[in-house]
Amino acid sequence: MAMAAFVRRGRRIAAASSLISSQPAVTVRSSLIPEEQAPLGVRYVSTQVVRNRMKSIKNIQKITKAMKMVAASKLRAIQTKAENSRGLWQPFVALLGDFPSVDVKKNVIVTISSDKGLCGGINSTSVKISRAVYKLTSGPENENKYVLLGEKAKAQLIRDSKKDIELSFTELQRNPLNYTQVSVLADDILKNVEFDALRIIFNKFKSVVSFLPSVATVLSPEVVERESEGGKLGGLDSYEIEGGETKGEILQNLSEFQFSCILFNAVMENACSEQGARMSAMDSSSRNAGEMLDRLTLAYNRTRQATITTELIEIISGKSALEG
């Protein structure tokens, strides 16, 4: 029964979570007795039905507890790597600053999400923020596109923004995350998408229970040159360029390297947030299953005792009818 529940996990747990997020014992009892299951003429609830229900809820509780443990161990593994990668983007922000309110024509919104579900609300939050950034940066001459990493963002955005999705990548976590994989991904994105500004939307891992949606902006080399000549990046001109290459080439390499570094950190942070969110979702799910089990146990015992009492009454009244 546990295996069957596990295999049809999606449907079963969807059903279970609807029953888990519910309702006092009174309605439980009434919903447990579909007429066709209780034999005709019986005046009590069949305990078999309640027992089946309790067994399935107990199995679900075991599964969610196991999922929580798995998520906790995955989180431990990935958290150290994410914290080590936090130093990577700081030099770039120190040099080039971060201008989320920059006004450019071609915006590309890179949304990072997970492939698997059951991780709480983080994917919906990322998608909501992506849609908001889209709205924020859209204008008469602007064109906005999406690049999606992860199945969940694709599933949500494909419904209403299908024409705006330029690229989508899934199955990022099949092998443990590393810089090489992310730099290949960044290369793919840079080759295939034209952009003036890239906005990367991810959930930053603050702690196991707290995830901050964040947006990191990477500007294309042309925009950096434009801003350095008269705009917000004015100080950039005071930097000497070492090496035989022109400023344009160096800025190109710099911008690509910056994108891959920031993307790496963003992907790691999002992976940590995903595991943390899954831990808390599974934890609250186990707790709810436990509460439901308690209520059902009480109902079961009441029913069982009522059955016994009824039988005793019948026997005694039968005997007194015979004697009296």
Added chain:
Amino acid sequence: MFRQATRLVAMLPRIILSGRIRTFSSDLPAAEMADRNFVEAWKKVVPNLEPPKTPLSFMKPRPPPPSSIPPKLTVNFVLPCASELSAKEVDMLIIPATAGQMGVLPGHLSTIAELRPGVLSVHEGNEVRKYFISSGFAFIHANSVADVVTVEAVPLDRIDGSLVQKGLAEFSQKLSLASTDMEKAEAQIGVDVHSALNAALSG
């Protein structure tokens, strides 16, 4: 919104008191302005959602350039897998820029340098630490802070000389046999890296 307001109010006295002109790398007021503009624009378009955080709010602000040359250089040497050195005070840094080995002392002119595979050495007092780095970038700011970002860095004593020789021979052979541009480029990169490794081990 009120949290943001208290943070910005706390920033204001500091901005007003420091009347010095800051160079870009530590340009906090402009950055705060950019953040504020973003938050305001966000509120107008999407009033119901909290605005997302930006990397600036996660970073410690950099110090402004001091009036005299500081005695030591502050180095941040970062890799994707670790922060090798963060805010370490050193005397001198030698970086392998594309044009050649470049020495960086405190008070160096602000520079952006692209790095080639080579040896990075960190000099602190009498101690010298050498790392072989794959390429990357080095930023030297006016406030004597140097940021070096590379993909891989290995302390020199962890490199095996015989494997380097074998790799060099292998890639030189691949280069001579290469037909397409792509193969030639890959083989050339292999040869460059291995010869740099060779030079690092011998020199």
